[in-house]
Amino acid sequence: MMEGLAGRAPRLTTDLTALEAAAGRVMAPEAFAYVSGTAGSGATGRAGRAAFEALRLVPRMLRGTRRADTSVTLFGQRLPVPVLLAPLAAQQVAHPEGESATVRAAAATGVPMVLSTFASRTLEEVAEAAGGHPRWFQLYLPSDRAVGASLVRRAEASGYGAIVVTVDATHLGFRPAELDSGYSPFLRGTGIANFTSDPVFRAGLPADADATQAVLRWAQISTDPTLTWEDLAWLRGLTRLPLLVKGILHPDDARLALEHGADGVVVSTHGGRQLDGSVSALESLPAVRAAVGSDVPVLMDSGIRTGSDVLKAVALGADAVLYGRPYVYGLGLDGGRGVEHVLRCLLTDLALALALTGCASLADVGPHVLANGDLR
Numbered sequence: 326m327m328e329g330l331a332g333r334a335p336r337l338t339t340d341l342t343a344l345e346a347a348a349g350r351v352m353a354p355e356a357f358a359y360v361s362g363t364a365g366s367g368a369t370g371r372a373g374r375a376a377f378e379a380l381r382l383v384p385r386m387l388r389g390t391r392r393a394d395t396s397v398t399l400f401g402q403r404l405p406v407p408v409l410l411a412p413l414a415a416q417q418v419a420h421p422e423g424e425s426a427t428v429r430a431a432a433a434t435g436v437p438m439v440l441s442t443f444a445s446r447t448l449e450e451v452a453e454a455a456g457g458h459p460r461w462f463q464l465y466l467p468s469d470r471a472v473g474a475s476l477v478r479r480a481e482a483s484g485y486g487a488i489v490v491t492v493d494a495t496h497l498g499f500r501p502a503e504l505d506s507g508y509s510p511f512l513r514g515t516g517i518a519n520f521t522s523d524p525v526f527r528a529g530l531p532a533d534a535d536a537t538q539a540v541l542r543w544a545q546i547s548t549d550p551t552l553t554w555e556d557l558a559w560l561r562g563l564t565r566l567p568l569l570v571k572g573i574l575h576p577d578d579a580r581l582a583l584e585h586g587a588d589g590v591v592v593s594t595h596g597g598r599q600l601d602g603s604v605s606a607l608e609s610l611p612a613v614r615a616a617v618g619s620d621v622p623v624l625m626d627s628g629i630r631t632g633s634d635v636l637k638a639v640a641l642g643a644d645a646v647l648y649g650r651p652y653v654y655g656l657g658l659d660g661g662r663g664v665e666h667v668l669r670c671l672l673t674d675l676a677l678a679l680a681l682t683g684c685a686s687l688a689d690v691g692p693h694v695l696a697n698g699d700l701r
């Protein structure tokens with residue numbers, strides 16, 4: 326149960342839109358700049374929130390819904406809620422336990438985690454902390470494909486249930502907050518654990534390599550600006566796990582992803598961290614859904630903060646959402662307890678939003694829950 330509902334004031338705010346300011350007061354300034362930062366002028370980050378705020382839900386009365394069913398089935402896996410934790414790199418910048426604390430909180434709330442390639446804990450450590458709790462692996466395909474193949478093999482061996490390949494950051498966005506603080510977690514060795522623990526990566530280093538040499542090699546091979554759709558087809562041939570492509574905003578790219586072997590797509594602006602001035606993810610979502618048809622899993626992220634936001638995304642065609650920065654702010658504020666608090670707030674808010682719109686389950690959610698200016 327949420328602390329606030331147990332008759333005590335919670336340790337952290339239950340206002341999910343206020344977490345960023347709260348975290349900004351306690352996190353190390355450079356870590357906060359890394360997590361909260363966006364590309365360029367911040368226009369895409371703001372547009373992400375504005376798109377959700379511009380939509381209005383229409384409440385419906387006396388539907389007799391005691392508790393709405395929030396469960397959803399994705400790739401044959403039944404999830405209690407249409408929410409997964411978005412892959413956010415280098416979580417040790419927020420708390421020393423990093424992704425291990427996050428995944429324990431995720432398990433306690435039933436929310437699967439998508440682990441970043443650039444996690445600060447290895448994918449095996451996180452699998453162990455997760456126990457049997459479902460988790461997916463996000464892949465940045467390295468320019469050294471043998472390392473990429475090794476990461477996929479390790480994810481399969483450690484029980485990750487899907488591969489989410491991110492395609493929107495082959496060139497890193499221009500991020501003033503990071504540039505101004507002169508700080509990158511990766512260049513200090515945080516967020517490269519999946520590489521330094523990888524036998525194929527290590528084979529490319531001299532036997533006596535020090536930490537600096539490992540960071541330099543990571544910087545050389547960890548991403549690949551020359552990626553094309555053919556590389557997705559290659560990746561498809563490497564694994565039988567469900568394969569999702571993250572970072573899609575154009576319906577033609579969604580079609581291309583499917584043509585090259587993807588099983589699903591994630592509509593995302595990377596939280597406004599890549600192309601400044603881009604269309605928001607919520608604006609793109611209906612066109613992407615229309616392009617792929619009703620049977621292909623479509624997830625979305627970028628700007629989701631509240632339960633009503635999740636409902637709006639589902640109404641516009643998402644099967645599920647990835648929840649991003651707020652849980653890392655929870656991690657920065659109170660470790661695993663903070664993540665759990667944030668998730669319990671979100672899930673309680675979502676269940677209430679469903680019931681208040683008169684929906685007994687997610688299957689009842691559609692464009693009709695949104696005001697379109699004509700309520701006749």
Ligand SMILES: Cc1cc2nc3c(=O)[nH]c(=O)nc-3n(C[C@H](O)[C@H](O)[C@H](O)COP(=O)(O)O)c2cc1C
Nearest residue numbers: 360411412413414441491595596627628629649650
């Ligand atoms: C600090 C930070 C690190 C991120 N690291 C990754 C990553 O390693 N891989 C990835 O695919 N996306 C990454 N993302 C993007 C998120 O997965 C997600 O798309 C984004 O956070 C959604 O925006 P929101 O948090 O504002 O809702 C990162 C985002 C942030 C804020």
Ligand SMILES: CCCCCCC(=O)C(=O)O
Nearest residue numbers: 414443494497548595598
């Ligand atoms: C060299 C690529 C760094 C990407 C870092 C992780 C990420 O997706 C983000 O910070 O955003």
